[in-house]
Amino acid sequence: MTTFRWITEPLPAGITVRQVYGFCFDSTGRVLLREDGGRYGLPGGRPEAGEDALATLSRECEEESQITIADPLYLGYQEVTEDGQPPYAQLRYAARITGFHPRHEDPDTGRTYGRLLTPxxxxxxxxxxxxxxxxxxxxxxxxxxxxxxxxxxxxxDTWHN
Known part of the structure; x- marks a missing residue:
């Protein structure tokens, strides 16, 4: 059984980071979701050897969603525990989208993902x-x-009844 727990504290030493994802916002405050076959996710993925969390997030945003980001802010991490294994972390950040680029295939999967900007x-x-x-x-x-x-x-005066 897999369990998930959201934690807004700094990542403790010794916990493995397996994934880094971002709530990436456009200039109007909408967040970008990556669409894949009718399912939605945040842009992000697995760190590559020698890569820190921010480099992972930036690379994955470009590869999956063809966006560039700036001003990443750490939000916390999701602690994942699977069947008695040591827990690992999925980091979460928020960032500003600074550019949208032409669509292309993700080099890891060969798929071109959809982009949804939503409140x-x-x-x-x-x-x-x-x-x-x-x-x-x-x-x-x-x-x-x-x-x-x-x-x-x-x-x-901006409320609507």
Whole structure:
């Protein structure tokens, strides 16, 4: 059985990082989801030898979704435990999208993924990650505010009844 636990603290020493993913925001505050056969995910993937987390995220964003990013902010990690094995980490970041580039195949899979820009509040349902996905999205909201991509408050005169 595999268990997942969202943790917003620094990564402890000794835990293996197997994946790095990003909530990548456009200039209007929408988050990019990678679409593959009707399923959605965040851009990201496995670190290559000698690569740190930020290099992994940047490379995977370019390879999978043909975007460039800046200003990555660490959100936390998902601790994954599989059938009595030592836990490993899937890191999560938020970042600003600085460029969209022509579509091409991912060199690892040979597939060209779809790109969906969606309001962040819709992402958890599309990702279908349950409570942990909601918690990660909540962390991403705070990061997007820090990046200046979503308002820090909503004026009353902008509410709709």
């Amino acid at each position: 962040l509040h819709k992402a958890p349902a599309l990702l279908d990650w349950g409570i942990d996905g909601l918690l990660q999205a909540a962390s991403a909201v705070h990061a997007a505010r820090t990046l200046g991509l979503v308002p820090t408050s909503v004026r009353k």
